[in-house]
Amino acid sequence: MAEEKKGRALATKAAANIPKFVRGNLAATIKAKQEGKKVAYAYIADGQDEIMRAMDIVPAWGESFAGVCAAKRDAEKYLQKAESDNFSRSLCTYATCTIGFDMIREEMGVDVVPDAPWGGMARPDMILGSAQLLCDPRFKWPQATQHYLRDVPVFVGAMYYPPFDPKLNHHDQEKFYVKYCTEELRECVRFCEKHTGKKMDWDRLAEIVELSDKTWDIFIDAYELRKAIPTPMDTGDAMNTMVPLTFNLGTQEAYDFYKELYDELKEKIKKGEGVASPEKYRLIWAGGLPSWFALGDFQYFNSKGATFPVEVTYRGCEKIERLELPKTNDPLEHIAWRWVRYWTHWYDKARKRPGSLPKVERIIEYIEDYKCDGVVFHSAFSCRSWHAGIIHQAETLKKVYREIPILILEGDIVDISSYNEADTHNRIDAFIEAVDAYKQRMRR
Amino acid sequence: MVESKDLKGLAKVERYYNDYGVRTKELKANGKKIIGYVSALGPVEVLTAAGVVPFRLKGNVDEAITKGDAYMETIVCPFVRNVFDAAIKGRFDFMDGMVLPHLCDSLDRTSDVWRDYLNLPYFHFFNVPHVTDEPSIEFMKEILKLLISTLEDYTGNKITIDSLRQAILLHNENRRLMRSLYDLRKNNPPLISGTEMMKVLVAIMGIPVEESNELIKEIIEEVRSRKPSLDRQKKRIMLIGDQIDSVAITEAIEGSGAYLVMDDISIGSKMYYQDVDEEKEPILALAERYLRKLKIPTTFVDTGGTYQENLNARFGHMRKYIEEFDVDGVILLVYKYCDPYGFEVPAIKSYIEEIGVPVLYLEDEYSTSSLARMKTRIEAFLEMIA
Ligand code: SF4
Ligand code: SF4
Numbered sequence: 112m113a114e115e116k117k118g119r120a121l122a123t124k125a126a127a128n129i130p131k132f133v134r135g136n137l138a139a140t141i142k143a144k145q146e147g148k149k150v151a152y153a154y155i156a157d158g159q160d161e162i163m164r165a166m167d168i169v170p171a172w173g174e175s176f177a178g179v180c181a182a183k184r185d186a187e188k189y190l191q192k193a194e195s196d197n198f199s200r201s202l203c204t205y206a207t208c209t210i211g212f213d214m215i216r217e218e219m220g221v222d223v224v225p226d227a228p229w230g231g232m233a234r235p236d237m238i239l240g241s242a243q244l245l246c247d248p249r250f251k252w253p254q255a256t257q258h259y260l261r262d263v264p265v266f267v268g269a270m271y272y273p274p275f276d277p278k279l280n281h282h283d284q285e286k287f288y289v290k291y292c293t294e295e296l297r298e299c300v301r302f303c304e305k306h307t308g309k310k311m312d313w314d315r316l317a318e319i320v321e322l323s324d325k326t327w328d329i330f331i332d333a334y335e336l337r338k339a340i341p342t343p344m345d346t347g348d349a350m351n352t353m354v355p356l357t358f359n360l361g362t363q364e365a366y367d368f369y370k371e372l373y374d375e376l377k378e379k380i381k382k383g384e385g386v387a388s389p390e391k392y393r394l395i396w397a398g399g400l401p402s403w404f405a406l407g408d409f410q411y412f413n414s415k416g417a418t419f420p421v422e423v424t425y426r427g428c429e430k431i432e433r434l435e436l437p438k439t440n441d442p443l444e445h446i447a448w449r450w451v452r453y454w455t456h457w458y459d460k461a462r463k464r465p466g467s468l469p470k471v472e473r474i475i476e477y478i479e480d481y482k483c484d485g486v487v488f489h490s491a492f493s494c495r496s497w498h499a500g501i502i503h504q505a506e507t508l509k510k511v512y513r514e515i516p517i518l519i520l521e522g523d524i525v526d527i528s529s530y531n532e533a534d535t536h537n538r539i540d541a542f543i544e545a546v547d548a549y550k551q552r553m554r555r
Numbered sequence: 556m557v558e559s560k561d562l563k564g565l566a567k568v569e570r571y572y573n574d575y576g577v578r579t580k581e582l583k584a585n586g587k588k589i590i591g592y593v594s595a596l597g598p599v600e601v602l603t604a605a606g607v608v609p610f611r612l613k614g615n616v617d618e619a620i621t622k623g624d625a626y627m628e629t630i631v632c633p634f635v636r637n638v639f640d641a642a643i644k645g646r647f648d649f650m651d652g653m654v655l656p657h658l659c660d661s662l663d664r665t666s667d668v669w670r671d672y673l674n675l676p677y678f679h680f681f682n683v684p685h686v687t688d689e690p691s692i693e694f695m696k697e698i699l700k701l702l703i704s705t706l707e708d709y710t711g712n713k714i715t716i717d718s719l720r721q722a723i724l725l726h727n728e729n730r731r732l733m734r735s736l737y738d739l740r741k742n743n744p745p746l747i748s749g750t751e752m753m754k755v756l757v758a759i760m761g762i763p764v765e766e767s768n769e770l771i772k773e774i775i776e777e778v779r780s781r782k783p784s785l786d787r788q789k790k791r792i793m794l795i796g797d798q799i800d801s802v803a804i805t806e807a808i809e810g811s812g813a814y815l816v817m818d819d820i821s822i823g824s825k826m827y828y829q830d831v832d833e834e835k836e837p838i839l840a841l842a843e844r845y846l847r848k849l850k851i852p853t854t855f856v857d858t859g860g861t862y863q864e865n866l867n868a869r870f871g872h873m874r875k876y877i878e879e880f881d882v883d884g885v886i887l888l889v890y891k892y893c894d895p896y897g898f899e900v901p902a903i904k905s906y907i908e909e910i911g912v913p914v915l916y917l918e919d920e921y922s923t924s925s926l927a928r929m930k931t932r933i934e935a936f937l938e939m940i941a
Contacts, residue, residue, distance in 0.1 A: 197904060199889070199918050201630075202897045242685030242855055247660045250685050250855045251898035258902050261862040267855045269686045269694075274657075274666065276680065279705070287697045294690035468667055492630045495892065499631050499664035503671065506626075 125372040129351040140233040143169040149236040157241035164361040165316040171232040177208040181403035181525040204493040204525035206252040240267040246496035266302040268295035272454040292447035319361040320442040327428035333373035337420040341385020346396040346419035347409030353425035391416030399489030402522045421481040485516040485546040518542040564773040571758035583649040595825040596656035603722035605706040611760035614638040616801045632661035633921040634798040652677025677709040695842035719837040732771040733827035749805040749815025793817040796888040817880040852895040
C-alpha cells in the first residue's frame with residue numbers, strides 16, 4: 112500500500128502509482144483544512160464513501176494512515192502513546208496507531224502534525240463510523256477517538272447483512288436488512304447535512320453511485336485478467352492496487368485507475384509477461400490482512416516461482432450483474448443492496464454443498480477459476496474480524512473440497528514485534544515443497 | 556447424596572455453584588429442553604416463553620484450554636475460548652441448543668465454529684445491532700421475531716404474546732428480587748460478601764426463572780437475619796468487567812482485606828438493573844430493553860450532545876452505583892483481545908477518577924494462572940487507597 116522500507120519489485124506500472132494516490136489522499140485532508148472543506152475520519156467498507164464524495168467531505172482514512180506508518184516502520188511511537196493511556200496492545204493496531212497519533216496532535220495543539228509519516232491526517236471535523244458484522248473497532252474506534260477530540264461529533268450508523276445459517280433462507284431476511292441499511296445511510300446523510308450546513312444533492316449522489324457501479328465492474332474485469340498463465344499481476348501488487356477501490360470509491364480517478372490497469376494487464380498478457388518466470392506454482396491469498404511492514408514476503412514467494420493470481424483480501428467488490436440487485440430509484444437503497452448482496456451472494460452455493468461456508472465457497476470458486484495449487488492465509492493477532500475463523504475455513508475447505516496444501520502465516524498488520532522474517536521464510540520454503548508434491552500428485 | 560430440592564438458600568447456591576449445571580441435568584432428565592446462552596444479551600425472556608430452560612454457559616478459570624485451540628484462534632477473547640473448550644469437551648452435553656448473540660467480534664467471528672463443531676439440534680445467531688436509533692429498534696424487533704420463529708420451529712410450541720408477557724413478568728420479578736439482594740450489600744459491612752454474591756449469580760444463571768425467584772427469596776431471608784459484623788474499616792470495592800463468573804477474583808479482592816460491595820459485570824448488575832417495560836407491546840419492550848436500557852460496551856451510545864453527556868449516558872450508572880453503595884475504589888478487569896471493553900478503558904477510568912474514586916485497571920486472561928500477579932496488584936491498590 113505504501114513505499115515500504117524493504118523494496119518490493121512491483122510488476123505493474125499501476126501499482127507503482129499507488130504511493131502517489133495514498134499520499135494524495137492524506138494531503139487532501141490537510142489541503143481541505145486550508146480550503147475550509149470538512150474532513151471526516153472514515154473507515155473502509157462502511158458504505159458511506161459515496162455520501163462523503165457527494166457532499167464534498169474529505170475522508171481521512173485511519174486504516175490507510177496506519178498502514179503507511181506500518182510500511183514505513185514508524186508506527187511504534189503511536190502504538191506506545193496509546194498504550195500509555197491504557198489501550199491494550201492486543202487491540203486493533205490500526206485503531207491504536209491512529210489514536211496514538213491523535214493524542215500526540217492534541218497535545219501539540221496543532222492541526223497538522225510535523226514529522227508524521229507522509230504529513231499525517233488533518234484534525235477531523237467529524238467522525239463517521241459504522242456498526243456492522245465487520246468489526247468492533249468500526250464503532251469503538253470512533254468513540255475512543257472522541258475521548259481525545261471531544262468537540263468532534265461522531266456518527267455511527269449500521270450496515271448489517273444476514274448472517275449465514277444453512278438452515279435459514281437469507282433471501283427472506285434481505286429485505287428488512289436492506290431497509291435498515293438504507294435508513295441508516297439516510298441518518299448518515301442527515302448527520303453530514305447538519306455538520307456541513309449543506310443539503311445533499313441527490314442527483315449528484317445518483318451519478319456518483321453509478322460511477323461506483325462502473326468502478327466495481329472495471330475492477331473485476333481487470334482483476335479477472337489475472338487468470339492468464341502466467342499471471343500478469345499478483346497479490347503483492349493487489350495490496351497496492353486496492354487503494355482506489357477502497358479509499359477513492361465514487362471518484363473518476365478510481366475508475367480511470369482500473370481502466371488503465373485493465374489496459375496494462377491486457378498488454379502484459381499479449382507479451383506473455385508474468386510476475387514470476389517461470390511461474391511454477393499458483394497460490395490464492397485466501398484471507399487475512401497483510402503485514403504492511405513485510406510486503407517483501409510476496410517477492411520471496413515470487414522468487415520461488417510462486418505467484419498469487421487471486422486474493423480474497425481487499426477484493427471488496429463484485430461484478431454488479433452477478434449481484435442481481437433489485438431496481439430502485441433511491442441511491443441509498445442501491446448502496447444498501449449492493450453491500451448486502453456483496454456479502455450474501457455466495458450463500459446459495461454454500462447451502463448446496465453440505466458443511467460448506469460462504470467464505471469457503473468463495474475460495475473454491477477462485478481456486479478453480481484461477482487454477483491455484485495452494486492456499487495461504489495470514490493471521491494477524493490484533494484483528495479478530497478477518498482472522499478469527501481462519502482455522503475453521505481451512506478445515507472446511509479440506510473437508511468439502513480437497514486436501515490442497517494450506518499455509519497459515521502468523522503476524523500482525525502494524526505491530527512489527529510479532530514478526531520474524533527468518534521463521535516466515537522457513538515456513539514458506541516448507542509450504543512450497545508441499546505445493547510441489549501436491550502438483551506432482553495431481554498430475555499423476 | 557442430598558437432593559437439590561432438600562437444600563435451601565445459600566446451601567443450595569453452594570451446590571449449584573460447585574457443580575455447575577447439576578440442576579439443569581435434573582431438568583433435562585425430566586424431559587425439559589435446555590438452551591444455552593452466553594451473555595447479558597440473553598434474551599432470557601424469549602427462551603422462558605418458549606418453554607425451554609435458559610442455561611448460561613461458563614468456562615472454568617482453573618482449567619487450561621486443551622481441545623478448543625484446534626478449532627479457534629488464540630486471538631479470540633480468553634473467555635470465549637475457555638467456554639468453547641468446555642463445550643467441545645462435552646461439559647454441556649445436556650444442552651439441546653444455543654443462542655449465540657452478536658455481542659462482539661470474538662463471538663460473531665466464531666459463530667460458524669460453534670455451530671459446525673458442537674452440532675447441536677438447535678443453534679441461532681442472534682444478530683443484535685450495535686446502534687440504538689429508531690431504525691435500529693425496528694430492526695431489533697425483526698431479529699427478535701426471527702429468533703422466536705426459529706425457537707417455535709424447533710420446540711413445536713407457539714410463543715404467544717401472552718407467554719411473552721408472562722415471561723417478562725417473571726424475569727422482572729427476578730430482577731426486582733435480585734436488586735433487593737444487592738441492596739443488602741449497601742450496609743457497612745455488607746450483609747452478603749462478594750464471594751457469596753458471585754456464587755448466587757452463577758447458581759441462578761443455570762436454573763429456570765421460577766426456581767430462581769424462590770431461591771433468591773430464601774437467600775434474602777437468610778441474609779437479612781444475619782448479625783452484621785463490626786468491622787467497618789475495610790475499603791468498599793466495585794468490580795467492573797464483562798464475563799467474570801468465578802470466585803477466584805472475588806476471593807482475591809476480599810482476601811486482600813476489602814469488601815466487594817457492587818459490580819458492573821455481565822452476569823451481575825447488568826442482568827438485573829433494567830426491567831422490561833410491562834406496559835408496552837412485548838417485542839417492542841424487549842427490543843428497547845436490550846438495545847437501549849442495557850448498559851454494555853457493545854451498544855454504541857451517543858446523545859448528540861457534548862462528550863460529557865455521552866459519558867453520562869454510557870457510564871452514569873457506574874457513578875450511581877458508586878454513590879449508592881458507598882464505593883471507595885474500583886477494579887476494572889478487562890480480558891486481553893476484548894475490543895469492546897479494551898477501547899473504553901481510558902474513558903471509564905477517567906470518568907470514575909474525576910469524582911475522586913481511584914480505579915485499578917487490570918488486563919488479564921480468563922484463567923487463574925495469573926492470579927498471584929493480580930493479587931499483588933490488588934493488594935498494592937488497596938494499600939494505596941487505605
Ligand atoms: S477489520 Fe480488523 S484491522 Fe480493520 S479496523 Fe477492524 S479490527 Fe481493525
Ligand atoms: S469479554 Fe469482551 S471479547 Fe469476551 S465475550 Fe465479552 S465483550 Fe466479547
